[in-house]
Amino acid sequence: xxxxxxxxxxxxxxxxxxxxxxxxxxxxxxNVIPVDGLKRGDITLNKSDDLYGFLYPTHGFSLPWYMLKxxxxxxxxxxxxxxxxxxxxxxxSRLYTPGISGIAVLVPMLxxxxxxxxxxxxxxxxxxxxxxSIHPGLRPKIVNSIFDRxxxxxxxxxxxxxxxxxxxxxxxxxxxPVDILVSPVSFGYMLYGRFLLGRTYIADYKCxxxxxxxxxxxxxxxxxxxxxxxxxxRCESCMRCSNIxxxxxxxxxxxxxxxxxxxxFWIIGYQGPFAEIWRWIDQTGPLPSFFIKYAVWWIIxxxxxxxxxxxxxxxxxxxxFNILFSYTTPMKFWRHYxxxxxxxxxx
Ligand SMILES: Cc1cc2nc3c(=O)[nH]c(=O)nc-3n(C[C@H](O)[C@H](O)[C@H](O)COP(=O)(O)O)c2cc1C
Ligand code: SF4
Ligand code: SF4
Numbered sequence: 001x002x003x004x005x006x007x008x009x010x011x012x013x014x015x016x017x018x019x020x021x022x023x024x025x026x027x028x029x030x031n032v033i034p035v036d037g038l039k040r041g042d043i044t045l046n047k048s049d050d051l052y053g054f055l056y057p058t059h060g061f062s063l064p065w066y067m068l069k070x071x072x073x074x075x076x077x078x079x080x081x082x083x084x085x086x087x088x089x090x091x092x093s094r095l096y097t098p099g100i101s102g103i104a105v106l107v108p109m110l111x112x113x114x115x116x117x118x119x120x121x122x123x124x125x126x127x128x129x130x131x132x133s134i135h136p137g138l139r140p141k142i143v144n145s146i147f148d149r150x151x152x153x154x155x156x157x158x159x160x161x162x163x164x165x166x167x168x169x170x171x172x173x174x175x176x177p178v179d180i181l182v183s184p185v186s187f188g189y190m191l192y193g194r195f196l197l198g199r200t201y202i203a204d205y206k207c208x209x210x211x212x213x214x215x216x217x218x219x220x221x222x223x224x225x226x227x228x229x230x231x232x233x234r235c236e237s238c239m240r241c242s243n244i245x246x247x248x249x250x251x252x253x254x255x256x257x258x259x260x261x262x263x264x265f266w267i268i269g270y271q272g273p274f275a276e277i278w279r280w281i282d283q284t285g286p287l288p289s290f291f292i293k294y295a296v297w298w299i300i301x302x303x304x305x306x307x308x309x310x311x312x313x314x315x316x317x318x319x320x321f322n323i324l325f326s327y328t329t330p331m332k333f334w335r336h337y338x339x340x341x342x343x344x345x346x347x
Contacts, residue, residue, distance in 0.1 A: 002033060006066060009337055011057065019055075036219060051161065055083075059238075060194060078117065080118045083122045088129030088130075122167070126150070127339070128146050130337045132239060139335075198234075199256070204251060204332065226317075233302075264301060
């Protein structure tokens with residue numbers, strides 16, 4: 001069995017090695033393969049076993065672009081495939097709550113069906129939420145209790161896979177209507193949110209330019225510019241850099257997120273500076289105008305966001321501005337998160 005994984009804070013890596021250990025205890029040789037940096041030519045189809053798993057985090061009710069692109073370049077074949085999307089597991093009082101998948105497995109299923117594979121199933125895996133730009137990292141006791149519960153999920157998955165049975169757990173079906181309902185948000189995140197979210201990161205005044213964030217980024221999204229990290233549009237907002245920075249120096253700036261949201265409404269608004277352009281496009285008819293408007297709006301927003309980020313990046317070199325950016329972001333004050341034992345390296 002080959003397990004291809006992408007991870008930000010280690011949950012998907014934990015899922016991969018836990019599943020590998022279960023399979024190997026049954027005598028099934030299992031390769032755990034990080035997709036970061038893997039090229040099309042590096043992918044070999046496993047003739048003897050024919051079972052491929054894809055493990056990755058859920059981002060914005062969808063999957064990271066990087067994983068999607070990897071799946072698209074995966075060779076066509078006849079084997080069995082399954083998907084494990086790690087989601088935001090939480091514990092509120094005594095209640096364990098699940099995350100929401102949106103299109104995180106529906107799109108991959110479609111891609112692999114078209115490529116000729118048999119879909120063996122899916123397992124949404126509620127590992128601890130790592131989205132520390134919106135909430136503090138979970139307490140270690142809760143993290144451990146969530147992981148303990150996930151081992152039995154993976155055992156069930158493996159038992160079924162080993163017996164060539166399909167795996168579609170009840171929690172997949174129960175949340176499917178919600179997943180379909182939120183799918184417009186999923187596409188919005190993939191086409192827009194994800195790119196701008198990655199542009200909200202700023203290193204604070206404690207950054208000493210060690211460059212570890214750039215080295216450990218799974219998708220090489222950080223460039224060091226004059227000894228300061230600069231986030232490019234490649235960023236998947238996976239949270240690894242914020243959590244491995246030895247100085248806890250990386251924050252996702254709330255004022256920047258608000259600026260981008262405001263830009264979005266100002267640019268698309270009929271009261272804004274581009275109102276005449278939108279009215280002119282409206283004359284092309286409802287459907288063409290929708291697509292033209294979206295494309296023009298996307299380009300303008302991205303140019304504006306790029307300019308804003310250049311300015312903020314330059315200002316962040318001035319200590320007083322940097323302190324201002326840092327102290328207006330709650331993330332600076334709360335607990336970070338990495339899966340137990342994970343420090344950005346794969347064994
Ligand atoms: C930017 C971002 C968006 C996220 N969106 C979702 C989501 O839509 N649904 C969900 O259940 N979890 C979401 N999460 C939580 C992660 O998918 C979850 O914590 C996962 O276990 C992280 O796996 P990793 O450590 O392998 O990256 C999000 C996390 C981040 C950082
Ligand atoms: S890891 Fe932290 S301290 Fe090192 S360069 Fe990145 S932001 Fe700065
Ligand atoms: S820059 Fe940071 S958040 Fe973005 S993909 Fe790289 S490690 Fe993840």
